[in-house]
Amino acid sequence: MIGLVGRGSCADPKENVNPCAFNGDWQPGDLLLFSGRHCLAWGIRIGTCSRWSHVGGLAYVDQGHVWQAIDEGWLSVPQERQHQLIHDFRVGWHLFESTTLVDSPCRIVGAKIRGVQAHRPMTRVVRFNGDVWLLRLHNDYRLNANQVRKLTLGYLSEIGTAYDGRAAFKSGTRIIKRSWYFNRADMSSLFCSEMIARRLQVLHLLPLSNPARYSPRNLYRTLVGAGVYRPPVKIHSCLRRMAADPVLRPYSQEHST
Numbered sequence: 001m002i003g004l005v006g007r008g009s010c011a012d013p014k015e016n017v018n019p020c021a022f023n024g025d026w027q028p029g030d031l032l033l034f035s036g037r038h039c040l041a042w043g044i045r046i047g048t049c050s051r052w053s054h055v056g057g058l059a060y061v062d063q064g065h066v067w068q069a070i071d072e073g074w075l076s077v078p079q080e081r082q083h084q085l086i087h088d089f090r091v092g093w094h095l096f097e098s099t100t101l102v103d104s105p106c107r108i109v110g111a112k113i114r115g116v117q118a119h120r121p122m123t124r125v126v127r128f129n130g131d132v133w134l135l136r137l138h139n140d141y142r143l144n145a146n147q148v149r150k151l152t153l154g155y156l157s158e159i160g161t162a163y164d165g166r167a168a169f170k171s172g173t174r175i176i177k178r179s180w181y182f183n184r185a186d187m188s189s190l191f192c193s194e195m196i197a198r199r200l201q202v203l204h205l206l207p208l209s210n211p212a213r214y215s216p217r218n219l220y221r222t223l224v225g226a227g228v229y230r231p232p233v234k235i236h237s238c239l240r241r242m243a244a245d246p247v248l249r250p251y252s253q254e255h256s257t
Helices: 039-048 063-071 079-088 123-126 145-158 167-169 193-204 217-223 234-242 250-255
Strands: 031-037 054-059 091-098 114-117 130-135
Touching: 031 079, 031 217, 039 123, 054 145, 054 217, 063 079, 063 145, 091 123, 091 145, 091 193, 114 123, 123 234, 130 217, 130 234, 145 193, 193 217
Parallel strands: none
Antiparallel strands: 031 054, 031 130, 054 091, 091 114
């Protein structure tokens, strides 16, 4: 989509199209925008007049984060499984997303979830049927240590929250999304962009409003338009080459596990 962005326009601001602009190093606050090719993705993309159908957020998680989330009741794990979960947990970068379309166990709790879950970002990008872009914070908005911890624990607190199919339907339907019923905040279930908006609002990186109003497209337009995030960089082809290259594969796994 190339053209001027104005009121009523379906075009999104032009992204950085250099596929090698990303070297495999994730940063706190990174977001991934997905453009899927399945039916639900096409519905969201057509309904929101956008190239994007899904969004997820990244955080570096260690055993201390998981233990604190369990200890403070943010992450629900049966007591008899807690020590084994911590023992088996692999430290590294995780992609947090609300979805029903990933047929792999969540890396945090070790079970399949229809809702908020976490996976290796490298694996998700390489296996994803579609295109993926990286959104990265401008230097002026880079997170400090307290914000990084708050974001990580916030993502962990969302694990297991059910996927909001109502919000997905609303996101792809411009008339219905104006309805009061479809715009109420309901945190018992979360659409992908609703979950990310909620976590960014806690960090004051996004204006306080009903997070259910955000689709992947207008979340992106708000963040980039305000100068909080840089224009997106297309990364899927770069990461797929890294995963296939025997020289680069160890590096990509080390930085993206």
